[in-house]
Amino acid sequence: TQLLEQSPQFLSIQEGENLTVYCNSSSVFSSLQWYRQEPGEGPVLLVTVVTGGEVKKLKRLTFQFGDARKDSSLHITAAQPGDTGLYLCAGADKIIFGKGTRLHILP
Amino acid sequence: ETGVTQTPRHLVMGMTNKKSLKCEQHLGHNAMYWYKQSAKKPLELMFVYSLEERVENNSVPSRFSPECPNSSHLFLHLHTLQPEDSALYLCASSHSPGQGAVGYTFGSGTRLTVV
Numbered sequence: 001t002q003l004l005e006q007s008p009q010f011l012s013i014q015e016g017e018n019l020t021v022y023c024n025s026s027s028v029f030s031s032l033q034w035y036r037q038e039p040g041e042g043p044v045l046l047v048t049v050v051t052g053g054e055v056k057k058l059k060r061l062t063f064q065f066g067d068a069r070k071d072s073s074l075h076i077t078a079a080q081p082g083d084t085g086l087y088l089c090a091g092a093d094k095i096i097f098g099k100g101t102r103l104h105i106l107p
Numbered sequence: 108e109t110g111v112t113q114t115p116r117h118l119v120m121g122m123t124n125k126k127s128l129k130c131e132q133h134l135g136h137n138a139m140y141w142y143k144q145s146a147k148k149p150l151e152l153m154f155v156y157s158l159e160e161r162v163e164n165n166s167v168p169s170r171f172s173p174e175c176p177n178s179s180h181l182f183l184h185l186h187t188l189q190p191e192d193s194a195l196y197l198c199a200s201s202h203s204p205g206q207g208a209v210g211y212t213f214g215s216g217t218r219l220t221v222v
Contacts, residue, residue, distance in 0.1 A: 004149075033210055042111070042197050042213030043150075088150070090211075095140070095204075097150040 003027075004089055004098035012104040016078055021101040023089035024071045030092060032072045034063055037086040037100070048092070079105045110134045113198050113214035121222055122188060128217045130181040130198030138204045139181040140211070141173060144195040156181060157204050188221045195219070 005024045013019055023032065031050040035043035047056050049065035049072060056063045060083075062075040076083055088100045111132045120126050130139065141153040155163035156175040170192075172184040181198055195218050199211040 035213075040218075041215050042113075042199070043211075044213070045210040048210055095152055095155075095211075099147070099149045 004091055004096060006087075006089060006098035006101050008101060009099065010102050010104075012106060013079060014106050015080060018075065018077050019079055019103070020073055020075045021087055021103070022071065022073050023098055025091070026070065027091075028069050030069070032065060032069075033090045033092060034072070034074055035088040035090065037088060038084075043086075043088055076103075079103075081105045081107050111198055111200055111212050111214035113196075113217050115217055116215065117218045117220075119220045119222060120185070120188065122190075124188075125184070125186040127185065128183040128196055128198075128219075130183075130214055132179055132198075132200040132212070134200060134212060136200035136202055136212070137178055138201045139175060139178070140199040140201075141171075141181065141183050142197040142199060142213075144197055144216070150197070154183075155204055162204060185219075188219075190221050193219055193221045 007022050031048055033048045034046045036046055037043040047058055047063045049056060049063055052067045052069045054065045060077045064073045072089060084103060084105050086100045086102050088097050090097045114129045138157045140155050143151045143153055152165050153167045154173045159175045159178055170187050174182040195216045197216045198214040201211045
């Protein structure tokens, strides 16, 4: 069974700080996706990473896919209150999701 | 506007009631999904429809009954639910089940409370 483990489960930091959250698996994925979900809403796709070692940037967000395509990280630079939300990673092969990292940015 | 619309946004129902959740997409996608999101659990895939045919049913209790009359509409019929069925029910769509790398578009969900 493919599983995606996300860490940390919860993270609360001050505005302006940097942070990294992780998505790990023992299985190889052809691609991984990151979503952000705000309270009362559905998840919104941020990025899809496909190639091992790939790095994608979305403004202050940097996504990396591990060389072995088993893990991914999301780094946020100079976090802002608008970054608050639940960050989910998802494996595209079997449509599975991790439990997510709940991020809270304090103003 | 996410492209996937779910109604109602909130629903409170008794254990003996029958209700239906509705999902509509006009993105031209061929695959539609029902997910259940409970606290402290990963998103749980319930049903997958591709071109109106059910292609996956993840051991969901029969008190949940999906219906996909066409590629733009998806329903989840509910009857004799249990309190533990209280959750956020999310509908999603994608170009096809085999093209997950393109990403899923989710609706805003229906917050269901069973009393």
